[in-house]
Amino acid sequence: MNAMELGGAHPLRLPSVRWLLLLVVLMAVASATALWLTLQQARELGRPNQHADLWYVASVNSELARVRQVSHQLLAGEASAQELLLRLEVLYSVLDKTSALTSLSDRLHHQLPHTAATMRELSHHVDAWLHTLTPRPSASGERVARDVLSWADGLQQQTRMAVADVHVAVTEENDATRQSLHQRFVLLSALLAGLLLGTAALIRHLAQEARRARHLSRTLAQANQMLESRVAERTRQIEEGRQLLSFILDASPSDVLLIGADNSEVIFINQSLIRRLNLAAPPKHLPKSELLQDPAQCQQLSDELERYGEVGGLEALLGHNPPTWCSVSARLIEVDGRLSHLIWSFDITPHKRLEAQLRELAASDPLCGLDNRRAFLEKSTALLEHCRRHQQDCAVLMLDIDRFKSINDRYGHAVGDQAIIACANAMRATLRDADVLGRLGGEEFAALLPLAGERATRDTAERLRGAVEAIRIELENGDTLSFTISIGTTQLANRATLVEDLMIEADEALYRAKAEGRNRVVNLQPLGPRQFPEALAPPA
Template identity: 35%
Template sequence: MPNTDVARFQANQRRMMAVLVVLVLVMAVIVGSALWMVVRQAETLATPALHSELWRSHQANAQIRRTLSAALAYKQGNISADDLTVQIQVLRSITRTFEKQHVFRFLPVRRPSAEQALNQVIQLSKDWDERAAWGDPIGADIIADEISQQLPGLLEPMIDVLVSANISLSNELDDDRQKLHSSFLYLGWSLLGLLIGSALLVARLIVSYLQVRQLSLRLGDLNQNLEARVEERTQELSEEQALLNYILEASPSDVALLNAKDSQVHFVNERLLKRSGIKQQQDFSINALFAHPGEGERFHEALEARRQINDWEALLAGEQPYWGVVSGRVLDQIGRTSYLIWSYDISVRKQMEQELLTLANTDSLTGINNRHAFMQLAEDSLKLNHRYRRQCAALMIDIDHFKQINDVHGHQVGDLALQAAAQTLVNGLREVDVLGRLGGEEFAILLPETDFTQARQVAERLRKNIENMQVLLPSQNTLSMTVSIGLAMNTSQESLDHLLGRADSALYQAKTNGRNRLETAGEAAFRQKL
């Protein structure tokens, strides 16, 4: 079907649908109004005491006569006061209904005398009913006299009320008949409209059925052509997918291809599955690639934002987690957005970096921090103590007569002595303390958050530990040694070099005063401060 024919057909369908919608709405309005009218008529006809004005007027006339007769009989002593009260209450119950009904509503001409007579009877009955009481002969005498005086003059006007009620009721019934006639006419036209609308809908359904049938025949022909094209295209896509899988499988890196929308796995090469310990390809995901789920979420967000990531270093998941470099691309593949992710194992490189870092920061002989690492760690610790205004101490330690040890026993024994001294110092310190070998037989220690008394205790303990230490020589003999220690307490915002310089001056003083002892830089000042 040409594009112009399709557009014209669709426009005709929309117009026809609009007409049908309007027709259905009109039919709904007609049905709704007809139902509403029927309900209103039913409620009106079901109203209690409908068209009872004439009967109520007749009852009122009859009760007026009975009440008048009861008053006369009471005055003659033939009935009791309570019997008269009963007649008054009956009269009141009848006249009460006239207060809610419009007896003369449909009169062609108003009749004031009838309306006045009825209102007078209502008012008198209401007054007598309020005054009449059980067992009250005095009150009954007064009311009987009033009844005897006023009711006889109302007998003839009440006949006029009865006639007026009859005329009003006739006119009301005639009006109701006219309304019912109009309602039935409206219902008839409504049914005719519904019939016409239903016929139009049926005709439209028949036309639509014929059009759908014709379109179905055309669609069948198109489906046959489409199936052939889909089969041909599927074959092409299968060949392309097979080629892509072959290329990815042959890649030297670990590769995965996932759907960006629902993370469906299109391909994961065997190398990545084996390295990550995942059994089934469909169990793979970006989070499963990383050892820490939070790392996978960050990589995913970055890939979505940048659409390309190169050399993202992270700890990757596996039976044994390993360090890797992960890269990713967002691809448009066969009409769908996919993630191409590949990674390399850099565990060997990381291990070499760690070994180089260890060599750069560790003294090769003793295994403790070398001068560079000590200065960096001590500088950071000293700044932290300055920030929080806490005391800190520095110790400079030197092995006494170390040159004689080398000269008498050789450099191999000297190395053993340095190693033993370093290990003894490590054993006597806290984890937060910073220890380093500055060179030769000289060591330095920074004691953070340590006051003067505590620093002296630590220094004396280290001195005694080394003094009591015995180094086993290759000849199975033992070697003893001592150390001299210089102590300096930091002052406000004092630099590390200045602090170590003062500790070194105290160390020189310890060696001058006989070695194997502790000397404090500015000890008198610190004692006075304490």
């Protein structure tokens, strides 16, 4: 039930409040920025010696006039050369201070280039006059005085113009500063007025929202009484539904368990699971470790429940006395505000039994019961990798029945099958349980012998050859069939090679045994993966 349903009350318009708050904050920031800039400019106006450049230019003009006057007095005999030297040094000192002043230097170079040129020219003349007058003032005084008078009028006129230019520039700068301050004060006043208006609007809006909130609170109090009655009715319906669900689950052929996620406390367990676990009564606690036989599967179930919240179709052994193959599913749910694990399963023992039979049929030869080619390669690859990792000896045998085609042609395929079965039985009787045996097809067999060096491999192969040679098969016509096998062997010899490569080497040794007369064992020295003598070729 929303606020519109509860007596037509309007919800709090929080977005408008946020926009007003944002507006007030922005106005406050803008006002603070404008005030800071105004204070900075006011501080700049209050900086001492701000317009000292005008005073210095006027001082240069005044000192130049005094130098001109002393020069007249020197030529009239009313002053000494020493007095002229003193006035020139004072003028030079004033010029030197003027050039060192930053504000004046910037103004002269950027705003008043003519004034700067006048000061440089005057400084050049004063420096020349001092250079002439300093060694012997009495001897060079009159000459310097005349030179000063010859330049004084022009320089005096230029310094007067410089004073006027600097005065005008200072006046213009003061006017610009006053205008800028006026504009900033106007902007600051506008921002402060906007801040006051925004604050007033925010206060008004908050007051309105407070009235709406009080109205909504009264409406919600009325609705709460209605909801309480509805909750009571709904609680009664839920309790009836829970009892019905418990009855259905208890009668279900599937196993159902509901336990607490934190302490494995049993909330519900149906009769099917109680019977499967051979329990006399429902337990108070049933951890998943007591439910599943394999600890790894129990850990997998817990991990997936914690990570994903559900598990589906986990094939596991359920119970212990005896265990039963079941398909287990689980889900993390909340029961009365408490996290719980709902676990259900059903028996898949017939399916697992059929699966084992199919796996056995797919991995073994139907005639002699040895591993077929695929199963032999899978087992041999794993065993070869183990031997290589632990640097252990390992050998591969390839063997087939000599002149098997003539047996089939002379006695028929049924007798040929008897020969294949007899050869497989001889391999089982002669070789070890740890050895991997397989029929690759037709009359061809293979064996992988772990922990077998070259000598042990040859001895084992010779025993196998002798065992097959001693076989006698009684035929229906009273004859006796005997046959022989040829065997090729090779060693792993601590090489990084595959089972298929070792089988190729052993096969080459087998072809050599055939070429040398059959009924013998030939060992091929390891030459590396898929490397064989060029002259060695299998017989036709």
